[in-house]
Amino acid sequence: MSNGLILWVDDEVELLRAHIIFLEKKGYHITTSSNGPDAIELCRHQTFDLVLLDEMMPGLDGLETLQRIKEIQPSTPIVMCTKSEEENIMERAIGSKIADYLIKPVNPSQVLLSLKKNIHRKEIITEVTQTSYQQSYQQIAQKINCCNNYRDWMSLYKQLVHWELELSDTNSPMTEMLKMQKEEANIGFAKYIKNNYEHWIEEQTASQENESRPLMSPDIFKRKIFPLMDHGEKVNLVVVDNFRYDQWKVLSQEIADLFEIEEDMYMSILPTATQYARNAIFSGLMPKRIADIFPDFWVDENQEEGKNLNEESLIQTLFDRYRKKYTFSYHKINDSIAADKLIEHIRDLENNDLNVIVINFIDMLSHARTESKMVRELANNESAYRSITKSWFQHSAIADLFAFLSQSKHKVIFTTDHGCIRVTRPIKIIGDRNTNTNLRYKFGKNLNYKTKDIYAIKNPEKVLLPSPNISTSYVFATGDYFLTYPNNYNYYVSYYKDTFQHGGVSMEEMLIPLITLTAKNKNRKI
Template structure:
């Protein structure tokens, strides 16, 4: 039986008339069992582990629908193909809600039956084979592309392709290509880091640069407000591109989605990249205009984004949009999210609704602290699954539905992404250095340059200068920083966890989704 294509039970009161069909399926490699009524079919199903049931609707005694219900009670995942003479829509509806795989109308020829069986039993295998063939071809194309000089748009398209393959392989675990894709992403990341090192400093001094965190409001929000339309700026903290792509299917029933991208500022962390979205300023100018923010950053405060509402209001005033009605809301707990959802009608008259949602970031950080979350989010695939499941069952999806129905354009983005860290790297720093795992600032910080960008002149990177002999170190690849005297403690805590602050495609290349309601 191991060499067969599957074991099928065919239940039909006229089974003796179906000998040609049965012989045809057996020639194709299937094993066929037969039952002439629903009761016998149910009994056989309870005694045998069939791969598929072919079920007639019009039978004396138990009809097809009644038999279907009993079969599903015994094994809810058992695939069933229903075959009937009638084309009544009510019957189709009942069969579909009863979880049949396909609905065939008699008369059916042997080839039709074979095709239906093949599609039901082998579709995953066929999809996996096609995915394997397509990826191996694309693997070569991507490798060849890396030998060319890529601009930032090229890098986004390449990263987008890799992300699509990550999500596809989430569904097809048996291809054996997941490890190859992971290695290819690592290879691409090394080239991407070289690209950033070669270009980032010049971008900081020029208007001829990619879209950065500071450009989100001017480029995406302002044009909507200028037309007198309502907009929601939704920042999902720490959301990666693959997270958004995995959530798109949940959003598309309500929105037409146009996907763009931006680069997070360095370091890829909230004090720099998220504050830059709301104030529209590079970090060096931000701390000059808002000294209190600079003090918080210098002291490595636990709250480094408490001024975002004021930042946004000031940025709108600078763009002559100071008359717009603004509501800002930061949501870090489900209770607060539910309260916001219940009161959404109070905010629908605002011109701009600014939301910051922290779930994805909290999940990343807590997964390094709680064993149960480490098991739920062991890798990138688990992280995507957790984020998608959260959105599907969260207050946020309900809010987005209501915004889509009330003429809001939603600009959904993130401040930065994250990367799963694997390798610890020793760093030399004094006790005044900041506490980041993927970036640090302080006096005379040092580590090997193959593992990090070491910045001795912060002003060239538009970074604040805190005290004498200032320096920053920003991690490359999948490394995280540890101190020699606490190496074991941090190794056990952070290895395989998701962190941010450094340079990688996952951290820097952030989606910007322009979402307009379908209604």
């Protein structure tokens, strides 16, 4: 079986016989040509896996031949071989998108390495990645059983996301093993939340900042934003709604050349929904406290009014409560028009101590995926969902926004309010007509369910959640479950299965990226 079909173009090709014999013994089929025109003609009749091309040939030289071959076979990798080390020749070759560059005299091992890198790269990466994950499998399994605190869970989640990203590029059967490990981890994480969540809220209420309690939504300004500002830093706080850690890892590759990146995590409050988690960030208060102290700024779920229309006002109450005299601005970006408008006036923000920028695209994407068959097809799995996130960033005004932010004197804090999880398994639940419609959490009177795969809170006041009446309770779906009513059960199960939802208890929803970005080069021109 051939390892690949190679075209080697060199005006002294007869001197390369030893190299060709070596490569043929390694399983490659080598076709040779002594000049550019003949090579171009060969490419018209035969598709090659790789072309080795001499740069210095009489008549049609290597660079001209390169351009002509690229027109015929644009996806075929071309490796340039040359005696010249002149910078301008290298730049022209690289600019023509060569796959590799070898300086003559080349030895057979160099050529073989280049072939492996450019023809067999994917297979080699797949094999190495699979082997590495297999070696880590048992260690991850032990870690799942030994997580004792929130740092352990955050570390485990980062490790699982790392392998998810590594394996997603390989079409590896190991992805199914990883999926099972992630499900097992989420089972353990749900138990951890059930055992600790109420204690954390009690400590948060008592302002106990001990090491056993994670940083949570209401702590972000007090613990992360105000300390920077108190030390003279100006801050741009960017909050991307409904944004997961794996999506951040993809986006971070796009901005790594602009910023020094410092990663951290925090824990979202429950429910992991915008109305609760984001209002908690901007007010520095748990939801019940917002409803009690600022009833005009809290909107009950059964009201049609938008649930996050008062964020700027809540930020002001937080500043007032902590007696902060800093200047701030607030901006919400729902589309490219709003992003372009903000960019037009970006210089006006330089004098503010804090600029808060809320970006809603990802949340809209997850809802669109639920409601649109076409979007569901485009984002039909976790990898595709991340890919759409990356494509959105690359081709939206948000990429331009980050480029401008990298020129600001402000430090950038990048985060989200909660994540989401792809739900696959239904749980039947019965409630009265006033029960809310979210698929990952319900609250109401006399909620009826028969499963252990939920986290039930009988006394909402203990976790500082609003309670419309004395018998209200909250239930949260764990893992990849979703809550649905018995009425039209099969229809709703079919409609919502494999959609991305939020509001419940999972690592994906609760373990939140909290990123500090410091510009690498504030003098770079945009």
